[in-house]
Amino acid sequence: MTIAFFSDSYTPYVSGVVQSIRLTARALTRLGHQVIVVAPAYPSHDAHQPDETGALVLRLPSVPAPGQPVFRIPLPWRRALRPLLGRRLDVVHAHSPFLTGGLARWMARRHRAPLLFTHHTLYHEYAHYGLLPAWALVPTILRRVGAFCRAVDCVVAPTPSIAALLPRLYGSTASVEVIPTGLELRAFREADPTWLRQALAIPADAPVVLHVGRLAREKNILVLMQALRHILDEMASAHAVVVGGGPFLAQLHRAASEPPFAGRLHVVGPVPPHAVPRYMAGASLFLTASTTETQGLVAVEAMAAGLPVVAPRAGGLPDVVTDAQQGWLTEPAAVPLARAALRLLADASTCREMAHRARQRAADFDVETTTRRLLALYETLRTGPLTASPTRQGP
Template identity: 30%
Template sequence: MRILMISDVYFPRITGVSTSIQTFAREFVAKGHELTLIAPDYSAAGGESAPEPFEVLRIPSRYLVIDPEDRMLRPREIRRLDGMLASRGYDLVHIQTPFFAHYLGLGIAKRLGVPVVESYHTFFEQYLHHYVPFVPTAWMQRLARDFSTAQCNAVDALAVPSHAMLEVLKSYGVKTPATVIPTGIELVQFSQGDGARFRNSRGIPPGRPVLVHVSRLAFEKNIDFILRMLVRVKTQVPDVLLVIAGEGPAHRRLQTLANHLGLADNTLFTGYLERDGSLEDCYCAGAAFVFASKTETQGLVLLEAMALGVPVVSTAVMGTKEVLAGGGGSLIAEDDETDFADKAVRVLTDPALRARLAVEAVEHARSWSAPVLAERMLQFYAQVIARRVRNQATDPALDPTPKTDDVV
């Protein structure tokens, strides 16, 4: 199978979407399929990515005003690829993000005469208003719902990371055929980490109690809740340290909040960490991984921590509820700072509990292996392609001949 993906974001820009694309793409190639990814070129900003086992076509892009970390692909540069893409014989286009890549991907699929699948990675109703604060929240949420519905109904099929997110889309009025396929994790990569090495590199004493949080530092990640919760943990574990790994638009505000709460000596912001052992070491430096996002369509970081044997303390909302189903390897907290803090303190102060959760966490993570979930996605692709062929056989108006004169 020949697959063409397009996304508004990819490494070196670190997000869950980047990780999902990379995980699936590497597995597809390992299974003998061909894959091309169209993604922004970050070289002007000094960003470079490591070589991949699949083709990455980097497209010149512009900054987005509302979020300078993101990019807007240039349509004219995409059109210049038309001849080359048409010669490749792609079977399907997979759109990974809902911004310009969505419309560009639809145009490419139409010109190539192939079906298009889209992944719905982000819960925009609980996301968009953080980036346009001067517009009433209710207006932005309504806009996000209408925006998502229109886009989802414009493609042939949807891949959704969790049942909770799928139910939300159905409530919007999305009618497009959809299936739930989470992103798997590379169990080999997340099988070992050296917490002592991370502590030594950051000057953290071996016996200091540490909690770890890994995510993009974005407003919708609810990290301010984690900081307020830490104030309560500190009353019982005075030398606790929260390591926050990641970068993003909320970084400055979070640091200001930490200082305001008297947590300057109890927080360590590391910035982005590479997946070359540095991130894995960071996870393993903690007695527990803490997470409280309410907008996750899945929550890959929870699985990464668990695969490394790090117990999780987290709320269970949307996608995280499904990741943590069964409770193995985790303590599920209420959306309440006191309850969350109590559970974090339990893990920090009870070695036997911590050891039991660590064993359970590794076992739980095994059921989310990348090869298994990649095979599910490939089967989904095959179903979408077969449905297109059937529809073309019954409706002569559906001409599969590639178009070269359509405008994106």
Template identity: 25%
Template sequence: MRVLYFSDTFLPKTDGVAVSIKNFSELLALRGHEFCICAPKYGDGDFDRMTDNIQVVRFRSGYLPSYPDIKVVLPSPGKIKRIIEDFKPDLIHIHTPGLLGLYAINAAERFGVPTIGTYHTLMAEQEMYVSFYRLFKLDKLFFKANKFKKKLNIDELDKIVKFDNFNIRKKIILKICNDIYNRCDVVISPSFLIKEQLIEYGITRPITVVSNGMDLKRFQGKPKEYGSGDAPKFLHVGRISYEKNCDIVINAFKLIHDQFPKATLTIIGEGPAIPSLQRQAEHLNINQSVEFKGFIPNAVLHEVYPQYDVFLTASTMETQGLVVLEAIACGLPAVGVDAFALPELIRHGENGFIAKSFDAKGIAQGALEIIKNPDLYAKFSKQSIHIASGHDMEKCVDAMEEVYGKVIEAMKGKVKKTTIFDLFFDFMQ
């Protein structure tokens, strides 16, 4: 099979989407399939080939002022047309509903290529990045002012956020995403809970569940034990952006720290929310116990997780949660929130606890119960490894390969559609 990937995010930028694309393309390429990955141009660290069977084509892009890590790919319909004509894909696989995803679905319809779309990210939950206070960087202005003048506080910033929190933005983003995915032949959801959410969102195309998977040969944990130590080590890993609600994790840790003054929280990852989180830790007087380690390559993360005792997350937008899967595969009990796919990996009372969304007190209570009960800790650790075992990467690759084959076979002779976008394809040669 010849598969053409489109994604508005990819390596060298590391996130869950990039890791998934890398894993599936590399393992399927070993089975003889060929891939061409269309992705943004970042500059330093870009590459145009992963293996003999995987090429990468880069597209010119700008960035979103409120979140420089998000690339906005500039229109290149002529370039996409040439790629399709040269590569002759059997299948187009769209990984993001951004502009590159939109260009891809238009091209797929014009050339009659079977199309799959994976719903990696709940884009409607990231509507804060098009809010006026972040587009104009008023959050950064707040923290600069607060650094020198103690007149402003976090509550005042929250008022700005609430004032700008119009549901219309979320509805617009949701409609844009639905318009793209409802034009795919099949939609892939990384989890069963997200499949239910997509139906509620209005996705009408057939939805099949394929986990992003985990390399269990590398993330191979052993059951852990926690005694009566007074210095538990908590961990949070991921993109440190606003929608991940790491501020809730820090608030929860403050409550934990009140009972265990020697406890520590390590936050691994990069993102635009770090300055505000550092100020928050200072404000709560726990900055000496909270460490921001920055980015750590995924290639060594399997060695990092076992060094900690409990994984914490307050994200309310996970379609699967690769870092959660990595953590539990390494034997860590976890505490998360009742949002989207997290309860599928963090099962309340089995390998951790689930609190209500944005409930710092509930997260803290769950974490404290785990570290205060050695028998419960050992049970949760063992069960974490068991739950992760259902996401073996090879099994997921088998499932993806089967979906590809079925869609290609079912959509043979797919009718080509002529739209107004054809004018752009023909004009921009």
């Protein structure tokens, strides 16, 4: 098949959505399918550079987002899609309901191809990035996303919890298929567990709490910092490692020089995706405070590396992490998160058992498995649209 992906972001921008598109595109091309990615251009990136996934990438003109220049806003000019007009498209798959989503809808009509939409993000939770107050933007976002869901042949949700949330958020009766976002997990299973402590000069026997992710308001970073403060206050031998970039990076750097963080909070900053396994393999557990995850890709990666997960009981995380099995789920507050982490760090036997179960659970999200499920959905949609029905459950 020839499959067109439409996204409001792509490489070199780093995010969970971009990672999902890259890995799925690569898995599809390995299986013999042609993938075309329509995404914004970035000034620091050579648009003619071959894509490592094997996909053909068509770049749209773009402008920097106000206040977030690293994020580009694609200009939805239909004339930029002329190279696609002479091609056969079997499936059009939107990864955004906004600018490129409109282009995807137009292109699907032109080619009489089925149109899917993967609901990667709880978009209204990002309203604080807009130019208008969040209270004014949220209803508009909900209406826009709801209208897009009703316009597609099928919505793909990464977890059952998110699938169940869609009708409540948007009043949508669209068909929903639950297919987790797939990940390439071999690197996380095989990474060197000694590298992290050597690289950051952390004692070999010190407990290490790791956080990897975007350091932004929607990820509940202030709660994360408070939880880390509690952990380091209570356990003098513990260290914390934070990997990622974002608006709170400078604040974390400043905090790292103050008690109780001084010498024990290691703020790494952003790293390329291929470097993440090295950080995960050497930690003791993974900690997140985010309540806006639709699936929690980084939690799956951490589990593949053998890390128990401590996280809020919110969003799609409970569909990935079973409480008391692969880690602990708590209320989304600093003290419960810190207590759960300290409980694990003080109990080596439970930590090992949870690490073993975490590796087993992560295998359900291997990209080869999830991509084959996606292909089966493509084939079904090519024979005719799905009728609105109860959500099909995934793992």
